[in-house]
Amino acid sequence: MTDPSLDQVFARLADRDGDAAGIYTTLAPLYRAMYAARGRVEGQLATVREFAPAATRTVLELGCGTGDLLGALGARYDRAVGVDPSPAMCRFAARHGPVCRADARGFTPRSADLVVLVGAVLGHVRPDDEARAALEHVRETLRPGGRVVCSVHDRRGLDGPRERSLTRTVEGYEVTQTDEQRPTADGEFEWRVTFTVTAPSGERRQVTTTTTLRAFEPSELERWFADAGLDVIETRPRTYVDGDGEDGRAFVIAGRRR
Numbered sequence: 001m002t003d004p005s006l007d008q009v010f011a012r013l014a015d016r017d018g019d020a021a022g023i024y025t026t027l028a029p030l031y032r033a034m035y036a037a038r039g040r041v042e043g044q045l046a047t048v049r050e051f052a053p054a055a056t057r058t059v060l061e062l063g064c065g066t067g068d069l070l071g072a073l074g075a076r077y078d079r080a081v082g083v084d085p086s087p088a089m090c091r092f093a094a095r096h097g098p099v100c101r102a103d104a105r106g107f108t109p110r111s112a113d114l115v116v117l118v119g120a121v122l123g124h125v126r127p128d129d130e131a132r133a134a135l136e137h138v139r140e141t142l143r144p145g146g147r148v149v150c151s152v153h154d155r156r157g158l159d160g161p162r163e164r165s166l167t168r169t170v171e172g173y174e175v176t177q178t179d180e181q182r183p184t185a186d187g188e189f190e191w192r193v194t195f196t197v198t199a200p201s202g203e204r205r206q207v208t209t210t211t212t213l214r215a216f217e218p219s220e221l222e223r224w225f226a227d228a229g230l231d232v233i234e235t236r237p238r239t240y241v242d243g244d245g246e247d248g249r250a251f252v253i254a255g256r257r258r
């Protein structure tokens with residue numbers, strides 16, 4: 001099956017209301033268009049490589065999304081496998097490497113040298129008990145001494161509503177993504193994304209979708225890592241960017257299986 005083009009997505013936007021069109025399902029081609037930005041994958045890969053054990057052969061990427069990083073990991077290591085629960089994302093990712101539609105639980109214990117969850121994947125795993133259980137499964141999947149690299153939203157950067165807009169031209173369409181982030185409760189925030197898509201003909205369509213995500217205090221996630229049997233190697237602000245005004249919004253945490 002071929003991926004939907006922006007022509008097809010644009011046609012579908014006519015009869016969609018926001019919540020029926022999840023950012024990782026119907027709107028996945030728009031997500032890809034906006035996030036497969038130059039510099040992002042390179043930044044993610046550089047961070048992963050820095051923390052990867054020297055003898056890394058097998059890498060598992062949880063929440064691999066469109067698979068751009070997965071392809072880079074596959075080129076660098078003997079084996080990189082992507083995992084994502086979204087069939088639409090898995091379809092894109094399959095062009096870059098082996099993928100399965102699953103979560104961390106499906107993997108053989110002690111089979112991976114490195115597990116990667118970047119781009120706020122852990123923040124998507126709700127509620128907290130599930131996210132903590134996911135970290136325990138990550139620990140089980142890692143061989144002793146194996147490592148995990150994770151990036152999440154920084155709760156300290158979300159003390160009030162935030163908004164930003166980014167415009168790119170893709171396949172002749174001008175796509176503007178407006179993100180609104182509004183803290184809700186217990187570290188969660190609502191991420192409301194509006195895509196405004198202008199066709200080459202000048203016709204314009206708009207769709208909004210909302211997702212609830214978890215942001216973390218670094219010390220809080222460090223405790224979760226420790227509780228899951230992962231020794232924290234380092235926690236640091238994420239420095240690579242995928243758009244303007246990203247600084248201070250996310251941090252990277254790397255851990256090691258005891």
Ligand SMILES: C[S@@+](CC[C@H](N)C(=O)[O-])C[C@H]1O[C@@H](n2cnc3c(N)ncnc32)[C@H](O)[C@@H]1O
Pocket residue numbers: 024035062063064065066083084085086089103117118119120121124125126
């Ligand atoms: C913000 S995207 C990040 C994708 C990719 N890692 C990147 O950096 O571009 C979050 C991804 O997490 C996936 N996801 C959502 N819930 C998940 C879960 N419980 N376990 C694993 N992945 C999940 C989504 O389908 C989506 O592809």
